[in-house]
Amino acid sequence: MAQGSFDRRRINGPEESFPPVFDAVEEHAKIWSARRDRGDADIRPIFLQPGLISQANGSAYIETARTKLACAVYGPRQSKSTTYSEKGRLNVEVKFAPFSCTRRRAPLRDAEDRSLSVAIHRSIVSSVCLELFPKSTIDVFITIIENDGIEGCIASGSIAASAALADAGIEMLGLVASCSAVVLGDETRLDPTEEEANASDGIVIVACMPALSSITNVWESGRLTANDALKCMEMCQDRCIDIHSVIAQSLSSNNKTA
Amino acid sequence: MSVAANQSQISQPQAGAAKQAPQSDALRAQIFQRLHPHAYLDRFLAEGVRPDGREPGEWRDVFVNVGSISTADGSALVRMGGTTIVCGVKAEIAEPELDSPDLGFIVPNIDLPAICSPKFKPGPPSEEAQVLSERLNEALISSNILPLSTLVISSGQAVWCLYIDATCINYDGNAFDAALLAMVAALGNTTLPQATFDPTTSGTMCSRAVRVPLSLNTSRMVVGLSFGCVGGSTPSLLADPTSFEEPLLTSTISVVVDGEGGVVSVERNALGDSDCGERELFPTPGTGTLDSCLPAAKDRSAILHKLLQ
Numbered sequence: 135m136a137q138g139s140f141d142r143r144r145i146n147g148p149e150e151s152f153p154p155v156f157d158a159v160e161e162h163a164k165i166w167s168a169r170r171d172r173g174d175a176d177i178r179p180i181f182l183q184p185g186l187i188s189q190a191n192g193s194a195y196i197e198t199a200r201t202k203l204a205c206a207v208y209g210p211r212q213s214k215s216t217t218y219s220e221k222g223r224l225n226v227e228v229k230f231a232p233f234s235c236t237r238r239r240a241p242l243r244d245a246e247d248r249s250l251s252v253a254i255h256r257s258i259v260s261s262v263c264l265e266l267f268p269k270s271t272i273d274v275f276i277t278i279i280e281n282d283g284i285e286g287c288i289a290s291g292s293i294a295a296s297a298a299l300a301d302a303g304i305e306m307l308g309l310v311a312s313c314s315a316v317v318l319g320d321e322t323r324l325d326p327t328e329e330e331a332n333a334s335d336g337i338v339i340v341a342c343m344p345a346l347s348s349i350t351n352v353w354e355s356g357r358l359t360a361n362d363a364l365k366c367m368e369m370c371q372d373r374c375i376d377i378h379s380v381i382a383q384s385l386s387s388n389n390k391t392a
Numbered sequence: 393m394s395v396a397a398n399q400s401q402i403s404q405p406q407a408g409a410a411k412q413a414p415q416s417d418a419l420r421a422q423i424f425q426r427l428h429p430h431a432y433l434d435r436f437l438a439e440g441v442r443p444d445g446r447e448p449g450e451w452r453d454v455f456v457n458v459g460s461i462s463t464a465d466g467s468a469l470v471r472m473g474g475t476t477i478v479c480g481v482k483a484e485i486a487e488p489e490l491d492s493p494d495l496g497f498i499v500p501n502i503d504l505p506a507i508c509s510p511k512f513k514p515g516p517p518s519e520e521a522q523v524l525s526e527r528l529n530e531a532l533i534s535s536n537i538l539p540l541s542t543l544v545i546s547s548g549q550a551v552w553c554l555y556i557d558a559t560c561i562n563y564d565g566n567a568f569d570a571a572l573l574a575m576v577a578a579l580g581n582t583t584l585p586q587a588t589f590d591p592t593t594s595g596t597m598c599s600r601a602v603r604v605p606l607s608l609n610t611s612r613m614v615v616g617l618s619f620g621c622v623g624g625s626t627p628s629l630l631a632d633p634t635s636f637e638e639p640l641l642t643s644t645i646s647v648v649v650d651g652e653g654g655v656v657s658v659e660r661n662a663l664g665d666s667d668c669g670e671r672e673l674f675p676t677p678g679t680g681t682l683d684s685c686l687p688a689a690k691d692r693s694a695i696l697h698k699l700l701q
Contacts, residue, residue, distance in 0.1 A: 143516055143517045143522050144501050144517060144522070144525060145499050145500055145501050145525050145526070145529050146499065147486070147497045147499035147553050147555065148486040148487065148488075148489070148497055148553055150486060150487070151484035151485060151486035151497075151553040152484055152485050152486070153484050153485075154483065154484070154485055154585055154587065154596070154598040155595065155596065155597060155598060156585070156597070156598050156599070156600045157597050157598065157599060157600060158600070186476075186561075186562065187476075187507070187508070187561065187562045188474045188562060188564060189474075189508065189509045189510060189562055189563055189564065189635070190507070190510075190562075200462055200463075202460075202461070204507065204561050205507075206507045206508075208506075208510050227506070227514055229505055229507070231478065231480060231503075231557065231559045232480070232482065232501075232503075232555060232557040232559075233461060233463060233464040233467065233480025233481070233482050233555075233557055234461075234463055234480075235463055236463055238482040238484060238555055241501070241503065241557075273506070275505065275506050275507035275514070276507070277505060277507050277559060277561065279461065279478055279559075279561075280461045280462065280463050281463065
């Protein structure tokens, strides 16, 4: 990957380097054609561990098959800006580790991290009682260690962020659970892998607070009929109830051991 | 915690023994640690222990896990006490430099992102990260752990360029040792696809099926071992300092040891005038901090090398 310019703050390699080109593209044995390991409405198992980052006020590590990310919450701490704000500020920053994607990600910030930050911010911001933290900022940092599709990163990122906020003891209206779905032909599948998402007609990501049965964020892209989109949302919402109990359980078992 | 509580603690070091206050002991200790870190550490060392319960020369537990990241060509996760570092190797193909057509590239970098500690801010690499990257590069290049000539695909045409990126997830001191261990472990786990250079198209083709491990110089597997010196009433030499101890050190010593116990480099950063109480610790002339560091580093390196196998 061509490096934009010489960066004197890092160790630099050659001016240009390219990811390897592989011979005969494996016949795409239609990896997405049928799921062998799970049903269409099943999600991959979630491993969620709050409190791994000891330096942070709250943290969570989440792993769903090949999506792995760590999230840390710092705050509430004093806002840097001089203007007075009655409500607290929630700041979400997502960073990809350079080795997290199939192509190496040069460490310069690109647009993808931002769009992910915005999506995760929207998913969790309405669950946090920001009116209780005047003049302060809550920083949520997410590092993606391994990426298996942006949809999975947004969903897992929202779950991890919500768990980390709870771990930090920040008051919230409810825990946020999030799930993604794709439409492939006439099938609807939850929690798609990267291959499935690339082959799909459209993608829906839903973030909600199952305890209050309210939706905090919906993200839809691709070409979907209104009925399909609604069906996806319903399926996601149902599954979020299960995810919610996973988060709640990991938080309470972490509390017991701590 | 109230302002009054803070003030009552400020006078404490002068007053000597703690007077009973209405708060719990744990909270008082925490406030004391925040306000008087030097005195806090000093009192522990006077008893011959460190705040985390270790003896001065004791190291933290190390855990190494390799190959857990499928998007990287090689990866390792290292936990050294609280310090957690993930390292991934990504291989790309580049043209060699004109003056060295038979040398590949290795590009080690460490990132200390805002996620790992409240003292780091988001944005470009901090000075600390830049210095660390430079030291890691120095250790990997000077040890010749991976001869760059083994990365050649076709002389003068195409070579492998290995990006060795380490990311700190949790920063609890001594990132150099942890990062070097993670990088060496990740290199040991790295496999490259079999590549052939086609002169007619001047392109390189890689095989999907065949992957070969790097030809590492196993006798040159380097590990870093860091020590810190503290002055105060009980000058001590602390092995593997934590993030609480690091800012209180008067000088640090980093030793890099290879697989056969040979010393690759020694680096000492002394600040201020303290000689780590060397005269008190080592009254015999001709001995000093370094003389006690080197054997300790060699002993410890044997344990780390076992982890790398």
